[in-house]
Amino acid sequence: MVKEMIRKYFQDLSGLVGVSGTEQDVVRYLKECLTPIADEVRIDHFGNVIAVKHGTAPGPKLMISTHSDEIGFCVKNIFSNGFITFDKIGYVADLLLPGRKVWINSNKIPGIIGIKPGHLQTPDEKRQVQSIREYYIDVGASSRLEVEDMGIKIGDPIVFQSDFMEMHNPDLISTKSVDNRIHCAVLIALFHQLQEMDFAGTLYGVVTVREEVEQHGALIVGNSIVPDYAIVLDTIPAGDTPEIDTEKVLPVYLGKGPACPIADGVPGFGFTFIHPRVREMIEEQAKKADVPLQLLTFIGDSYMTDASKLVASGKGIPLGVLTTPRRYSHSPVELVNLNDVVGTLKIVKGIVLDNGKKELNFI
Structure with a gap:
C-alpha cells in the first residue's frame, strides 16, 4: 500500500x-x-x-x-567549561529554544539547550523571549577537551531531538x-x-x-x-x-x-x-x-x-x-x-x- x-x-x-x-x-x-x-x-x-x-x-x-x-543550528563555539554556543541555520523562532533536547552531528550526540531555573528568573525574564546569543547547549561535559573527545567540532550540525509520533489517528504524524x-x-x-x-x-x-x-x-x-x-x-x-x-x-x-x-x-x-x-x-x-x-x-x-x-x-x-x-x-x-x-x-x-x-x- x-x-x-x-x-x-x-x-x-x-x-x-x-x-x-x-x-x-x-x-x-x-x-x-x-x-x-x-x-x-x-x-x-x-x-x-x-x-x-x-x-x-x-x-x-x-x-x-x-x-x-x-532547519537547525550549528556549533559556533565550545567554551573551556564545556558549554556550547550555536548559530541558527534557516528560520527558527527564538521562543522554541529554551529547554529543548537536541542532537549534534550525524552521531546524534545528545544535548540540552539550557534554561535558567524559573525560581531565579526576574519578572522581566519570565515575560521576555531571549535571543539565541543568550542560550547555550549542555552536553554533560566539564571541559572543551571532553566535548571534542565526544566528536563535536565547530560547524557541526544541530537539530531538535524529535520522535516519530503517530497521533490517535495514525495517519497524522508529528515529528x-x-x-x-x-x-x-x-x-x-x-x-x-x-x-x-x-x-x-x-x-x-x-x-x-x-x-x-x-x-x-x-x-x-x-x-x-x-x-x-x-x-x-x-x-x-x-x-x-x-x-x-x-x-x-x-x-x-x-x-x-x-x-x-x-x-x-x-x-x-x-x-x-x-x-x-x-x-x-x-x-x-x-x-x-x-x-x-x-x-x-x-x-x-x-x-x-x-x-x-x-x-x-x-x-x-x-x-x-x-x-x-x-x-x-x-x-x-x-x-x-x-x-x-x-x-x-x-x-x-x-x-x-x-x-x-x-x-x-x-x-
Whole structure:
C-alpha cells in the first residue's frame, strides 16, 4: 500500500540529521533507495540528487523536485567549561529554544539547550523571549577537551531531538523535518510506482540542497538539467489553528488535500507565479484522481520555495508548485496528514504519465 510505503521512508528520513549545508546522510539514503528503481542516479558536486527515468517514447524533460535539508543550528563555539554556543541555520523562532533536547552531528550526540531555573528568573525574564546569543547547549561535559573527545567540532550540525509520533489517528504524524523529508519519501514512492508504467519523455527526480537558506541547490540544478518544465514539491503552513484567522490570512487546512500556491514570495527576496499550462496540469490531474486541491496565494508572509530560483534558471523554466499542508512549521512537532501526502503523489504521478500531452505555450 502506497501510504505505508511513504510512512516507512518518511520515518527513516525524518530521523536523519541534514541541516542545510550538511545533508550528506540524507543524500546517501536517497541514493541507496533510488538507485535500484531509476535508470541513473547521480550526485552533483553541491549535493543535489538527480534520479533519471527514461520514458518509452519521445517527449519533454520533466523535473519533479523537492529538497533534502532541514532547519537547525550549528556549533559556533565550545567554551573551556564545556558549554556550547550555536548559530541558527534557516528560520527558527527564538521562543522554541529554551529547554529543548537536541542532537549534534550525524552521531546524534545528545544535548540540552539550557534554561535558567524559573525560581531565579526576574519578572522581566519570565515575560521576555531571549535571543539565541543568550542560550547555550549542555552536553554533560566539564571541559572543551571532553566535548571534542565526544566528536563535536565547530560547524557541526544541530537539530531538535524529535520522535516519530503517530497521533490517535495514525495517519497524522508529528515529528521534525516534515519540511521537506515527506516529499523525499514521495519521490521514492513515485519511482517505485513508475516501474511498470509507460510515459513519454524523461523524468528527472531531483532532491536539492540548501533550500532553507537561499535555494542554492535549485539554481544550480536548474541550470544543469534545463528541463522543459518542472513541479516543485514542498510543504506549506496550515492556517487552521486557533491563533490564525484562517479564511483571511491562510486558507489551508490539514486533511483537505494538497495545496497549490498560485503565487508566493517575499518582496525583495523572491517571487513565484505558476505557469498557466502547468496550473492546468495540476488542476486536471487532481480532478482526474478525485483529489481535493486547495488553491491560494501566499505573498509577503515569509514563504518561498525552490521555485523562486528555479523559475529563472536555465532558459527560464515553466513550473508549478504543489504542497502538502503541515501545522507548526519549522518546529520539532510539525504535523502532517498522510492522506494529503498520498493526494500529492497521485497528482504528480498523473502529470508524469501524461507528460507531453499539453503544450507549454504561455498564451
